Amino acid sequence: MHKVNKKKLTLIIVLSAALLASLVLAINIGAVNINPKIIFSVIVNHMTGREIFQTTWDTSQDSIIWTIRFPRVLVAGMVGAGLALAGVFMQALTKNALADPYILGISSGASTGAVVSILIGTIPFIGKIYLPAGAFAGALLTSILVFVISGAGIKGRSANLVLVGMAISALFTALTDFIIFVNPDSKKLGSVLFWMTGSFASIEWMDCIPAVSALLGGIVVSIVINRELDAMLMGEELAKNSGVNTTLIKVIIIIASTLLTGIMVSMSGVIGFIGFVVPHVTRGLIGARHKNLLPVALLIGAIFMIWADVLSRTIIAPEELPVGIITAMVGAPFFIVMLRKNKYSFGK
């Protein structure tokens, strides 16, 4: 036991340092390179509200750091951590290492909801649909559909879960395409398409509020139910026989993972594969016990997404690639390797 604790502590320290370094480097990298010392000074001055460091930089540098890059990098990190956490939740629920918000179609549902809110904007009797609300409603609808159709929700069978997820994902992607196709407003089309493959390009400080709230909420839930998550991952029957209220835990997991996915996707667009790549890599490092897995998975998720975002804005600079392309390029081969290893079935 002590060996694991020491390893966990070392990993957390190393990864926290790596996260901090990633934050600074990610703010530094871009069309305009800025000295890390200036980055640090600008952030400290803004956060304290005082001129602790003497201003030796111009206002455009200040604006690039504080208004554009810092919130963008922060939100990218939080979305990475949040999607990794949603993956951890869904895998414990379904006992299937392939379960993640993207593969189960929940991100596609969120995307449909968001596209509806961008292109249609208002629905009779309901009124104006705000993007986060639309994305969340879409996520909720798809997660209900996936869990009910596959029977993996409350009743306990996770048969065909991944297949049902893929079918639902295809359905909602088609629905999104249909809405785009029939919508005459071509001005909005560019932002919609960009958003469908994920991007942090339009992140502002305001976006930090839902991201922080969703992530903190998810972390609190995961701390409170970490032992129940272990039990669920070991097997529902084992969990129940050990005294876990499996029905209640499943409801909590479904609500928490849907909220996390809906809110994160509403800010970043659809970004796939984080939810299963990160927990899988983390289990290889520290084992499956959630007490150890969760902090490490959150840090790795954040670092992974920050660098995916850096790549997305540097590969074809000054243009930007959607970040979902980067994560899919890493995640899809990983998914295939896992299927080939035959360790995880296609849902059973």
Add this chain to the structure above:
Amino acid sequence: MDTLNTDIRVKKLDFKINDIQILNDISFSVCKNEVVGIIGPNGCGKSTLLKNIYRHYKPTGGVIFIKGDNIFGLKNKEIAKRLAVVSQENNLEFDFSVIDVVSLGRYAHSGILNNNSKDDEDHIMEALRSVGMQDFADRSFLSLSGGEKQRVYMAMALAQKSEIIILDEPTNHLDIGYQMLLMEMIHDMKDVTVLMSVHDMNLAAWYCDRIIVLLKGKIIEEGIPENVLTRELIRKVFHVDSEVVTRSGDNRMQVNYLNYFK
């Protein structure tokens, strides 16, 4: 009203799956500190009966009492404190250590903070020692053999410290040495009531206080091993000719299987 001495009481239990009657009018009791074995051919309903008792299935008729209370009126934690289960259907695919798995046995005793106390750790190590797995505590569960995994699940049930243990064919995957070690351990446990399904009739005869015989979802015989395990019964239930003898050295009864007939 249930007597204080009855730990498990099954009353007129019926169970159907898709209109097929799997269990039919099952009634029996298991007294405190008794070791009761259920025997019967494949498909007779042994596991299904146990699954009804530990609430994996919901009976289509009848009632089950655990220490006097209807099981469907109890919360999962309350049941887990009274009843531990080693089932056949454990299929752990994720990389937990042996001690992580056994720790789950202490869940029912944990508070809101969910942390294992010193007391919990003592129970966990004691349980691992009693199944001979103390040196495997930090090993990955996935790296163990089938028999070793079975012993870890047994340790988990022991760590639960409940007064009743239900075991579904506990000697599966175990070599003959560990089969006998496990059965000796079950037999010698103090203040624990055991209900288990058993395949091997000799193990049932040697280590069970009482035997229940199931055939086609019905109890056809019940009593002490000497009265139940007769040549006629084995013929009727398993279609096997046998001889039942008393060994000279220790006076234990011994079933020798001769041949199968159609």
